[in-house]
Amino acid sequence: MRYVTELPVAVREIENVWIPLSDGVRLAARMWLPETAESQPVPAVLEYIPYRKRDMTALRDGSTHGYLAGHGYACVRLDVRGVGDSEGVYGDQFTARYAEDAAEAIAWLARQPWCSGEVAMFGLSWGAAIALQTAARHPPALKTIVCAAGIDDRYALRYPGGCLSTATLSSIAAQLSYATRPPDPAIVGERWRDMWLARLAAARPMTQPWLAHSYRDAAWRSASIVGDFSGIACPVLLSAGWADPAFASAMLRTLGRLRGPRLGIVGPWAHRYPHLGIPGPAIGYLQETLRWLDHWLKGCQTGIMQEPTLRAWLPSGFSAAPTPEDRSGRWISEPSWPAPAIEQQAWWLGPSGLTPSPQSEHRFDLAPDILIGSCAGEFMPIFSAARGPELPGDQSGEDRRSLVFDSAPLGASIEMLGTPSLLLEVETDQPAEQIVVRLCEVAPDGRSRRLSWGARNLALNDDFSAPRSVASRRVSIEVPLFDIADSIAPGNRLRVALSTSYWPMLWPAAKPTGVTLHAGRCRLLLPARTSRNADGWKPGEPEAASTVTWTCLRTGGYRRHEGTDPATGEHVLTITEDMGIGRIEQIGLSVSEISTRTFRIRPDDSSSAALETEMTCSFSRGAWSAETRVRGAVSAGGSGMLALHELQAREGERTVYAREWRESVRPSLVGSQ
Numbered sequence: 001m002r003y004v005t006e007l008p009v010a011v012r013e014i015e016n017v018w019i020p021l022s023d024g025v026r027l028a029a030r031m032w033l034p035e036t037a038e039s040q041p042v043p044a045v046l047e048y049i050p051y052r053k054r055d056m057t058a059l060r061d062g063s064t065h066g067y068l069a070g071h072g073y074a075c076v077r078l079d080v081r082g083v084g085d086s087e088g089v090y091g092d093q094f095t096a097r098y099a100e101d102a103a104e105a106i107a108w109l110a111r112q113p114w115c116s117g118e119v120a121m122f123g124l125s126w127g128a129a130i131a132l133q134t135a136a137r138h139p140p141a142l143k144t145i146v147c148a149a150g151i152d153d154r155y156a157l158r159y160p161g162g163c164l165s166t167a168t169l170s171s172i173a174a175q176l177s178y179a180t181r182p183p184d185p186a187i188v189g190e191r192w193r194d195m196w197l198a199r200l201a202a203a204r205p206m207t208q209p210w211l212a213h214s215y216r217d218a219a220w221r222s223a224s225i226v227g228d229f230s231g232i233a234c235p236v237l238l239s240a241g242w243a244d245p246a247f248a249s250a251m252l253r254t255l256g257r258l259r260g261p262r263l264g265i266v267g268p269w270a271h272r273y274p275h276l277g278i279p280g281p282a283i284g285y286l287q288e289t290l291r292w293l294d295h296w297l298k299g300c301q302t303g304i305m306q307e308p309t310l311r312a313w314l315p316s317g318f319s320a321a322p323t324p325e326d327r328s329g330r331w332i333s334e335p336s337w338p339a340p341a342i343e344q345q346a347w348w349l350g351p352s353g354l355t356p357s358p359q360s361e362h363r364f365d366l367a368p369d370i371l372i373g374s375c376a377g378e379f380m381p382i383f384s385a386a387r388g389p390e391l392p393g394d395q396s397g398e399d400r401r402s403l404v405f406d407s408a409p410l411g412a413s414i415e416m417l418g419t420p421s422l423l424l425e426v427e428t429d430q431p432a433e434q435i436v437v438r439l440c441e442v443a444p445d446g447r448s449r450r451l452s453w454g455a456r457n458l459a460l461n462d463d464f465s466a467p468r469s470v471a472s473r474r475v476s477i478e479v480p481l482f483d484i485a486d487s488i489a490p491g492n493r494l495r496v497a498l499s500t501s502y503w504p505m506l507w508p509a510a511k512p513t514g515v516t517l518h519a520g521r522c523r524l525l526l527p528a529r530t531s532r533n534a535d536g537w538k539p540g541e542p543e544a545a546s547t548v549t550w551t552c553l554r555t556g557g558y559r560r561h562e563g564t565d566p567a568t569g570e571h572v573l574t575i576t577e578d579m580g581i582g583r584i585e586q587i588g589l590s591v592s593e594i595s596t597r598t599f600r601i602r603p604d605d606s607s608s609a610a611l612e613t614e615m616t617c618s619f620s621r622g623a624w625s626a627e628t629r630v631r632g633a634v635s636a637g638g639s640g641m642l643a644l645h646e647l648q649a650r651e652g653e654r655t656v657y658a659r660e661w662r663e664s665v666r667p668s669l670v671g672s673q
Contacts, residue, residue, distance in 0.1 A: 007070025284540025388558025
């Protein structure tokens with residue numbers, strides 16, 4: 001990263017600005033304003049997220065927004081209601097209230113004397129998702145949005161393939177933690193304690209909203225754009241990373257289904273902005289963002305709309321390292337997306353493994369094995385604490401415990417871009433069964449790297465909106481895998497590995513009995529791509545502005561510990577993400593955050609699955625200190641799930657609030673639960 005100290009425009013940073021809403025709530029914003037904006041109004045760029053502008057994202061915000069402001073934009077980093085120093089209380093993660101608030105904030109920005117009346121939204125993850133939802137409401141002043149690793153389908157994120165992700169369970173505790181952290185007395189004054197106590201009293205875990213709706217019903221559709229992409233008319237710049245498969249797939253779906261002006265960039269990264277991309281190479285994403293904003297907000301001829309609709313990083317070489325590293329590869333381009341030149345290449349499953357032509361009918365029994373999945377890495381790798389093992393590692397050990405179909409060594413390379421899928425004909429005694437598919441590349445020495453994966457709850461219909469209605473236990477299904485760009489080298493083999501579990505990535509089926517595969521009609525479809533002379537792109541090197549000074553007081557880290565509890569026979573995996581302790585020197589605030597997830601299961605009993613999540617977040621300045629601690633414990637129970645969540649808040653050495661919630665949840669459809 002090159003930190004730029006000399007920018008074209010001098011910038012004045014405003015620590016806090018209040019943006020009023022119609023219901024009387026005021027939202028707290030940090031602002032970077034060009035010094036000439038009062039006399040020469042400029043467009044505004046809004047980033048709107050629930051992650052505390054004053055501390056959680058302060059380093060990133062300063063470098064990102066300071067850079068954009070230094071090129072002639074009024075940049076506004078706004079906390080949603082109920083977090084940071086904003087008034088009100090925080091609710092469900094994607095409730096419509098936030099898009100309504102965003103639309104009001106956009107109208108307020110457009111009215112300010114330093115604003116030209118034109119506004120863009122810019123964001124990562126939650127910020128990208130809310131930008132899409134806000135754009136669908138057509139605020140008059142919102143002219144374009146820039147979305148990194150957003151989500152179009154909230155259900156698909158929480159229930160990939162209709163199977164419950166354990167990341168959903170740990171996110172319940174995380175959302176409770178975000179909702180209950182205190183405002184800063186330096187901003188809100190003496191009322192900070194009253195605001196904090198109001199947040200604590202209003203907080204509720206998202207257990208029922210997220211777990212009681214196990215199929216795609218109105219509750220999920222109301223907070224997603226996937227049902228109507230046509231509602232977004234403004235130009236959209238999208239980006240994501242292949243190491244973040246759920247979000248890369250979401251951004252490619254969105255790119256393909258929008259009808260207005262749009263461009264996409266998909267690199268090798270995890271869940272991060274591309275200029276901070278890990279694994280590398282990172283790119284000059286802020287320069288690309290400026291080209292986009294200058295075109296749509298200032299009418300500059302940047303040439304960006306003459307470029308291909310999609311630019312994607314195509315990796316090469318073989319690596320199964322779970323820790324991030326720069327991968328070799330090249331940038332490729334597609335003039336349009338979906339790309340008509342990409343063909344579905346079929347590979348058939350059968351007694352001869354994976355072959356390019358159909359094979360005879362054959363039955364394969366897929367026996368349940370609960371512990372397949374320990375080498376899966378994180379569902380959403382971030383690398384926020386350290387460059388730990390968050391990526392999928394060598395799959396060969398798990399392959400040996402799966403039902404595997406291998407190709408012969410390839411005589412020529414295969415390039416892929418898009419969505420692989422597996423068409424299956426299966427039979428099961430229990431409709432509430434799940435099947436997991438891993439697509440791997442196998443080296444001559446036996447190492448196996450995961451290219452993509454997908455899952456399917458066999459109890460659900462094809463759009464996951466209702467139970468499957470069939471008279472027979474034998475059904476034909478399609479399992480779409482997460483989107484990929486990758487290349488398989490000559491001499492290596494393709495592998496399809498099937499299992500009925502993916503623990504601890506997915507919550508296991510209640511009573512797995514196994515699945516029978518009728519392989520005569522089963523085939524893998526690969527999105528095969530032909531190399532072209534038009535491939536190639538040389539993005540700029542990452543740049544950003546200087547930011548606040550962060551002094552590390554205690555180093556954190558990312559740790560995984562896996563083993564067997566000798567007393568219970570349980571398989572136990574503990575993951576600790578420790579952000580350490582740091583002090584933001586400009587405001588004298590020290591911050592720490594530690595989260596721990598402990599997964600437990602007995603290898604012979606899927607109903608023994610349990611996940612405990614604990615998050616502790618502390619703030620201090622001088623004699624003042626405050627801390628919140630959230631613990632969530634979820635386990636199987638009867639025909640549903642049992643959830644215990646505990647919240648404790650301390651001011652100094654004194655506990656000021658404590659509460660627990662005990663809930664029994666019966667999912668609307670017992671499938672992967």
